Amino acid sequence: MKLTIESMMYGPDGLAHAEDGKAVFVAGGVAGDVVEAQIVEDGSSFSRATVSEVLEPSPNRVDSPCPFVGVCGGCPWGNLSREAQLAAKEENLRSSLKRIGKFDDDAVAQLVQPIRATRDDWGYRNKIELAPTIQNGRFRLGLHGRDPQQIIHVDACPLFEKKFPRAIKAVSGALGFLGNSHDLSLERVGIRASRRTRALEVALWTPTGGFPRGQVSRVLSDALPSTSMVRVMSKGEKKARRVSKVEVLSGEGSWTEDIADSQMRLSAPSFFQVNTKAAEILIDLVMDALNPQPEEVAVDLYCGAGTFTLPLARRCEYVAAVEAYGPAVRDLRRNLEINHLDNVDVIGGDAVREFPDEDADVLVVDPPRAGLAPEAIDLIASTSARDVAYVSCDPATLARDLKRFCDEGTFVPVSITPVDLFPQTFHCEAVTHLTRK
Structure with a gap:
């Protein structure tokens, strides 16, 4: 069906309405787009659809530095202008205060102040997490997709700290090499980076048990010099796992950041x-x-x-x-x-x-x-x-x-x-x- 996306929801989707007035949550478009969309779920009170073609692009649509917008889960609004993003976030807050908090229009207008933001709209994240997967029989690391079950292999992420552009590729390559010859039992891999302190930490999340510590430390250090490399061991049921120990593989064993006249040291x-x-x-x-x-x-x-x-x-x-x-x-x-x-x-x-x-x-x-x-x-x-x-x-x-x-x-x-x-x-x-x- 042909739809006009009216606004952005508190979620990755835009909101449109079908000819009969039913709400349609549309994935892959931005507010102002006129799109051809395919219904993927037709409920009694609302439907879900995905964009098959943008017929008339919104004036708020922009080109993204990330080629995985709409596929990866990290930047679902990557094709929406920053100004439109900020306006949508303000409006989502106002809407929640009215619908859930039962505040009237005058109270909301008085309470909600203009949104505050920094200049950095890309390259601002000091942390990124990679998930393991087996693709074509080979061990690989990647980012969670819009579908959490999908893992997308990337060499870089435009959201991650731009002072360390090689970090993701280096870590993915080194652990991919090791994972095809050793049982690493990785649950996830965290990378933290600070442009202020230049601290860089790689954290390997695994169950308790055997682990090729020396080889992992050596190969990872050769691929990406870091200030800290740790193994975070966890145990328990999948939905209620808890950290049992943090083992230092090399470096300081923690990550340091400067913030608001203080220095903070954080474990993984x-x-x-x-x-x-x-x-x-x-x-x-x-x-x-x-x-x-x-x-x-x-x-x-x-x-x-x-x-x-x-x-x-x-x-x-x-x-x-x-x-x-x-x-x-x-x-x-x-x-x-x-x-x-x-x-x-x-x-x-x-x-x-x-x-x-x-x-x-x-x-x-x-x-x-x-x-x-x-x-x-x-x-x-x-x-x-x-x-x-x-x-x-x-x-x-x-x-x-x-x-x-x-x-x-x-x-x-x-x-x-x-x-x-x-x-x-x-x-x-x-x-x-x-x-x-």
Whole structure:
């Protein structure tokens, strides 16, 4: 059928409507395209289609430096202009606040601030992950496709840190050579790179057990000199695997990044934002919202390895930081030592079960995509905090949680600022400032 793509959804697809008014989610087009599309799934309330031909290209359609747009899962919006991407991300946030958060148009217009972004729309990722596959009887590494079961072999990725253009090809080639003569049992391979510190780490994720450490270290080092090479061993059921040990194969055994006047050292299992420069925008927004004072106490929930803990510790008298993930807790303690900060109580455990007893003045939460549990909102409301900064990576769960905050009645949102940490994708972060009612 012939379709006009009207807008971009929170997802890789565009939205169009068939002649009968049924919504059609279209893969392979951008907002403004007139396309010939083929229906691949026809449901009762909506259909899914893929573009077979672009009949009239959108004025927002651009040429991408990536030849795998629409095939690889890393840059689904790679053919959409940056300006249109930013506008779509703002609109997706507004839509979630209205549909899920039940905020009216006036409230949304007052709350949502202009989206913040860096100049780098390509070459911004400090991390990339490669997945193993067997193609034509040979072991290879590649990127997950739009279909997660599909692995696409690439020599380079335009999203990855441009200071290390050879990294992907070198790692893929070396491990491809080894994988055809040894059982490496690779689950995935992570590469982290910093343009600021020039640190480069290769992390090999495997089950526990035998592994040709010496040969892997030697061949990989010859292919790509790195500051760190590690093996991350995991065990358990596939859906609930956990890290049992990190083994240093060569170099420092961790990756270093400079961010917002701090130096952070991270082990391979620890989370860190993939866009360092844009993460500094998050830090600035959190600090602007909280305006922490030298005599105040701060609480940092879901604190990770210290992205917000470190700047809070530089400004406050005391910080209570809570994190459940063991490797991140260890990294946080090390990062406090590196930055000579001794006014932080690091609490390992679930944010609800280990909620700090301290009488907080300011509080920041940066939960996973699932957002906050209702109990967490009740506990935050029970504090004496004057201001809360909520960092979210999902507009739907953010909107749900803000409605819960408003229903509870202690804190109300005063501003929500989207931040484009992930150009060429539909993903977007947001920092919400809530203040005591």
